[in-house]
Structure formats: structure tokens, C-alpha cells
Amino acid sequence: MSSHFPASIMKTNDIYDTKRSLANFHPTIWKEHFLSFTFDDALKVDGGMKERIEKLKEEIRMMVIASVQNPLVKLNLVDSIQRLGVSYHFEDEIDQFLEHMYVSYNNSLLFSSNDSQDDDLHISALLFRLLRQHGYRISCDIFLKFMDNNGKFKESLVEDERGILSLYEASHMRGHGEALLEEALEFTTTHLKAYIHLYSNINPNFASEVSNALKLPIRKCVPRVKAREYFEIYQQQPSHNETLLTFSKLDFNILQKLHQKEIAEICRWWKDLNVSTNFPFARDRIVECYFWILSIYFEPYFKFGRKILTKVIAMTSIMDDIYDAYGTFEELQLFTLAIKRWDMSMVNLLPQYMKVHYTTLLDLFEEMDKGIVNDGISYRSCFGKEAMKRQAESYFKEAEWLNKNYKPKYGEYMEVALASSGYELLSTISFVCMGDIATKEVFEWLFDCPQILKASTTISRLMDDVVSYKFEKEREHIVSAVECYMSNHGRSEDETCAELLKQVEDAWKTINECCLHPMNVPMPFLICLLNLTRVMALLYSHEDGYTNSKGRTKLLIQSLLIDPLHL
Numbered sequence: 001m002s003s004h005f006p007a008s009i010m011k012t013n014d015i016y017d018t019k020r021s022l023a024n025f026h027p028t029i030w031k032e033h034f035l036s037f038t039f040d041d042a043l044k045v046d047g048g049m050k051e052r053i054e055k056l057k058e059e060i061r062m063m064v065i066a067s068v069q070n071p072l073v074k075l076n077l078v079d080s081i082q083r084l085g086v087s088y089h090f091e092d093e094i095d096q097f098l099e100h101m102y103v104s105y106n107n108s109l110l111f112s113s114n115d116s117q118d119d120d121l122h123i124s125a126l127l128f129r130l131l132r133q134h135g136y137r138i139s140c141d142i143f144l145k146f147m148d149n150n151g152k153f154k155e156s157l158v159e160d161e162r163g164i165l166s167l168y169e170a171s172h173m174r175g176h177g178e179a180l181l182e183e184a185l186e187f188t189t190t191h192l193k194a195y196i197h198l199y200s201n202i203n204p205n206f207a208s209e210v211s212n213a214l215k216l217p218i219r220k221c222v223p224r225v226k227a228r229e230y231f232e233i234y235q236q237q238p239s240h241n242e243t244l245l246t247f248s249k250l251d252f253n254i255l256q257k258l259h260q261k262e263i264a265e266i267c268r269w270w271k272d273l274n275v276s277t278n279f280p281f282a283r284d285r286i287v288e289c290y291f292w293i294l295s296i297y298f299e300p301y302f303k304f305g306r307k308i309l310t311k312v313i314a315m316t317s318i319m320d321d322i323y324d325a326y327g328t329f330e331e332l333q334l335f336t337l338a339i340k341r342w343d344m345s346m347v348n349l350l351p352q353y354m355k356v357h358y359t360t361l362l363d364l365f366e367e368m369d370k371g372i373v374n375d376g377i378s379y380r381s382c383f384g385k386e387a388m389k390r391q392a393e394s395y396f397k398e399a400e401w402l403n404k405n406y407k408p409k410y411g412e413y414m415e416v417a418l419a420s421s422g423y424e425l426l427s428t429i430s431f432v433c434m435g436d437i438a439t440k441e442v443f444e445w446l447f448d449c450p451q452i453l454k455a456s457t458t459i460s461r462l463m464d465d466v467v468s469y470k471f472e473k474e475r476e477h478i479v480s481a482v483e484c485y486m487s488n489h490g491r492s493e494d495e496t497c498a499e500l501l502k503q504v505e506d507a508w509k510t511i512n513e514c515c516l517h518p519m520n521v522p523m524p525f526l527i528c529l530l531n532l533t534r535v536m537a538l539l540y541s542h543e544d545g546y547t548n549s550k551g552r553t554k555l556l557i558q559s560l561l562i563d564p565l566h567l
């Protein structure tokens with residue numbers, strides 16, 4: 001848990017003559033960029049363009065459903081479709097194909113002993129990864145044929161660079177206790193690092209593919225970001241499919257325009273909120289918030305969800321800055337009470353800056369209710385509000401600790417810090433906006449804190465605390481997982497960070513296991529939780545890329561929301 005306030009925090013007197021902390025967060029880097037976005041007419045989707053896209057799409061669909069003598073060859077096509085970010089157009093076709101592959105594999109119909117593909121590490125690893133990604137419980141014993149009698153991968157595999165890379169990606173699908181996949185991860189990581197040096201001159205395209213994979217494997221990376229990265233790689237591959245490449249580029253650019261329009265609308269709302277005047281102490285990060293939410297769902301049909309969720313995360317970000325530093329303890333008591341009551345008349349109890357926040361928050365939930373009311377389902381809205389109340393309560397608990405100068409034990413800290421991570425709230429609101437597949441049972445399941453949610457919140461909290469601690473240990477800040485763990489277990493900072501990051505790795509295994517059949521809720525909800533986790537892995541791997549968004553985060557945003565792909 002971090003407040004990003006330096007030791008030299010400025011103390012200021014406001015109208016209540018109260019000492020408050022003001023942060024030195026950098027201002028927004030986007031200013032009015034998205035407000036004044038001019039849409040490039042050259043990218044306009046006219047009737048002719050629509051027809052062309054439909055034709056390309058149909059061609060790809062036919063490729064996916066065409067019967068071929070050896071279905072294993074189709075795996076590469078399906079993988080590319082997914083990695084280029086267009087699989088949402090062919091979901092049924094891909095599902096059917098993979099189900100067929102799973103049944104055939106289990107009936108030993110895919111690999112025969114005299115078939116050269118039996119020894120093809122790339123094909124085996126790809127089959128394994130694609131099936132697990134779709135929830136099939138394919139055993140990791142598929143890789144036994146590539147191991148020697150000592151349980152090690154055969155050294156001769158090192159010559160098969162593509163196979164090694166595929167095995168590396170497959171190993172990230174591992175669950176608890178899958179020693180073979182742990183071994184695969186170690187073996188492939190070592191060799192991939194060596195390939196980067198080996199190939200940087202003779203095959204720079206492959207070297208950069210490897211380097212991207214080592215930074216973030218497919219399983220842990222936000223699909224949209226991976227897609228943007230993969231375009232560069234895929235188009236350089238001599239074997240690439242031109243129809244698929246063109247279709248995917250057009251689709252990317254069309255979605256980018258849609259996203260630009262959405263963000264322009266959200267930025268107008270943010271501008272009206274007048275953050276720099278009403279909340280000068282808070283992070284001004286609306287574009288980063290949209291990027292966060294775009295990573296959860298990017299498809300056109302989640303437009304409403306993106307709008308609401310972006311506003312929710314932005315309001316929560318201001319709330320975090322109020323609870324972490326700016327609000328006095330007495331104000332926080334009132335604010336928490338007001339949120340728990342959820343009643344506009346409570347606004348009179350609050351100081352001016354909280355009044356603005358509170359009314360905007362209640363208005364926002366009304367906007368959400370209006371958007372879902374057509375579905376005639378009110379329970380979703382109740383779960384949404386309940387999640388926001390819990391968020392405020394957990395923030396308040398932390399403020400209480402700070403107020404009493406109380407240092408919780410690691411377990412006690414984590415119980416509250418998992419809730420304050422905001423991921424229970426974000427997952428609830430994202431489900432609220434997913435339409436009527438979000439039944440009451442789905443929310444009951446979510447509110448029962450299922451394993452996958454616990455794993456996702458653990459990853460968020462620990463990644464946040466580990467990176468924030470490294471950068472802020474010299475500064476005044478409230479208690480964090482790192483401090484609690486160090487003092488409870490008598491460990492050094494390095495040992496603690498290593499232990500906490502091991503807990504992060506274990507949580508990923510839990511997520512992988514929870515995404516296998518039989519599932520407690522339909523796959524789209526699990527994907528949503530998976531994507532929420534992926535944003536953390538992306539933004540918080542080396543620093544807090546949300547708060548300090550001038551570096552890599554800016555480039556990521558630019559690549560998804562500003563630069564179109566060249567056709």
C-alpha cells in the first residue's frame with residue numbers, strides 16, 4: 001500500500017485551517033489531447049470498406065472451418081488469429097475446432113508414432129497452450145516424449161528455437177505441483193536468453209519476439225498490447241497469411257477509432273469535473289484509467305462497460321488519494337458514513353471537496369443504473385453499490401490504522417489490503433456491465449470471494465506494494481505488505497520482496513487452475529478477472545506505471561490509442 005507523498009510533503013491551510021498533505025504527482029501528460037482529437041478521414045469506414053472487411057472475414061472463417069487432412073496444421077492459424085486480437089469474430093468456429101482437437105487428442109488420433117509431428121515440440125506446445133487457454137484439462141505429460149531418463153528436457157531441443165519459445169509460452173499455463181512445467185520454464189528461459197544474443201544480428205525479428213516473450217509471456221499480458229506487439233512480428237514472418245494480416249490491421253484501426261471516440265466523451269466528463277481545482281491533491285489520470293479498462297474488455301459490445309468502469313476507477317483513484325493523505329480523520333469518518341448510507345442528503349455533512357466527489361459518485365451509479373435498467377435487472381446495481389461501500393470501508397480501516405499508528409500483522413494487513421486493492425470493486429462493476437449473462441448466482445459467487453478473485457487481488461496488492469516500497473521506502477507512507485512481512489518474519493527487504501513475488505507466482509497458478517473446466521461461472525467472467533490481473537502485471541512490473549505514467553505507460557497508450565497500423 002502506498003501513498004505517493006514525499007517526506008517533504010507540503011502542509012497547507014485550507015478554509016478549515018487544517019493541515020493537509022499535498023502530493024507532487026506529475027500533472028496529466030495528455031492535457032486536452034483526446035478532447036480535441038481529430039479523426040483521420042483517410043481511415044473512414046465507408047460502404048466499400050465494410051464490404052471488403054466482410055469478405056476478408058468470411059475468407060478467414062472458411063479457413064478455420066475447412067476440413068484438412070491434418071488438423072494440427074490449423075493450430076498456427078488459430079494461434080495467429082488469437083494473437084492478432086481478432087478471435088472475437090470467430091469464437092464459435094475456434095471453440096468447435098479446439099473441442100475437436102481435444103477429443104481427438106484424448107482418443108490418440110492426433111499423433112501417430114510414425115508421424116513427424118509426434119516429435120514436433122512447437123506443435124505439442126501450441127496444442128497444449130491453446131487447449132488450456134480454452135479451459136481443457138490436457139495433461140502436461142504431452143511433453144514427456146521430449147525428456148530424457150533423468151527427467152530433464154533433451155539438450156538436442158536447443159536447436160529448435162521455435163519449439164523452445166512455444167514451450168516457454170506453454171509453461172505459463174501451469175497449475176500448482178506441475179513440476180514438469182516448472183522444469184520447462186527454467187529450461188526454456190535459460191535458452192531464450194541466450195537466443196537474444198545469438199540472433200540479434202542474424203534474425204532480429206526473432207530476437208525481438210523472444211525478448212517480448214521474456215518480458216511478458218502471452219498468458220500474463222494484456223491481449224490488446226500483445227496484439228499490437230505481434231503485428232510487427234507476424235508481418236515479418238515469411239509464412240504469414242496476408243488475408244489475416246490485412247483483416248486484423250483494418251479491425252485494429254476501426255476499433256482504435258471507436259476507442260478514441262469513447263475516450264473523448266469520457267474526457268469531456270472529466271473536464272467538467274474540474275479535477276485540478278476540485279481535487280488538486282489527486283492524480284489526474286483519466287486516460288490511464290481508460291487504458292486500464294480497455295485492457296479488461298476492448299470489444300465493441302463492451303462500450304457501456306468501458307465508459308462506466310473508467311469513471312468508477314477514476315473516482316476510486318481520487319478516493320484513494322483522499323483516504324491515503326488529504327482527508328482528515330474526522331472527514332473520512334463522515335465520508336465513509338455517507339457512502340455506506342448512499343443518500344444524497346448526506347452531502348450536507350461533507351466539506352466542499354468531498355461534496356463534489358460524493359455527488360459525482362452517486363450520479364455515476366445512477367448513470368450505470370439507467371444503462372442497465374433496460375435489462376430489467378436491479379440486483380446488479382445493488383451488488384455494484386455494495387462493492388463501492390466495501391471499498392470505502394477498507395480504505396477507512398487503513399486510515400484508522402494510520403490514525404492510531406497501529407502496525408497490523410501481515411495476515412491482518414492482507415485481509416484489509418486485498419479489499420482496498422480495488423479489484424473486488426472493479427470486477428463487480430465489470431460484471432454489472434456485462435449484460436444479462438451476469439446472473440444473481442454469478443454475483444453471489446463473486447461476493448463469496450472465490451479462489452480466482454483472491455488470487456487476482458493478491459497479485460494486485462503485492463505487485464503494487466513491492467514496487468511502491470522500493471521507490472518510497474525513504475518517504476513518509478502508510479504501512480505496506482513489505483513492511484508487515486519484514487517485521488513479522490524477521491526477513492530482509494530483498495528476502496521479503498522475493499517471498500512476496502513468489503506468492504504472486506503461486507497466485508498465477510491458482511488463476512490458471514480456476515480457468516479450467518468444470519468452471520464455476522461462464523468463461524467470459526473468468527477472462528475478465530484474468531485481464532484485470534494482466535493489467536497489474538503490465539503496469540506494475542517495475543514501477544507504479546499508473547501514478548508515474550510518463551514512461552512506458554505513455555508509450556503503451558500511444559500504441560493502442562493514437563498510432564494506427566499502416567496498411
Ligand SMILES: CC(C)=CCC/C(C)=C/CC/C(C)=C/COP(=O)(O)OP(=O)(O)O
Binds near residue numbers: 004324426
Ligand atoms: C494498484 C491497485 C491496487 C489498483 C486497483 C484498481 C484501482 C481502484 C485503481 C485506481 C487507482 C489506484 C487506487 C491505484 C493504486 O494506487 P496506490 O498504489 O496509491 O493504491 P493503495 O493506496 O491502495 O496502495
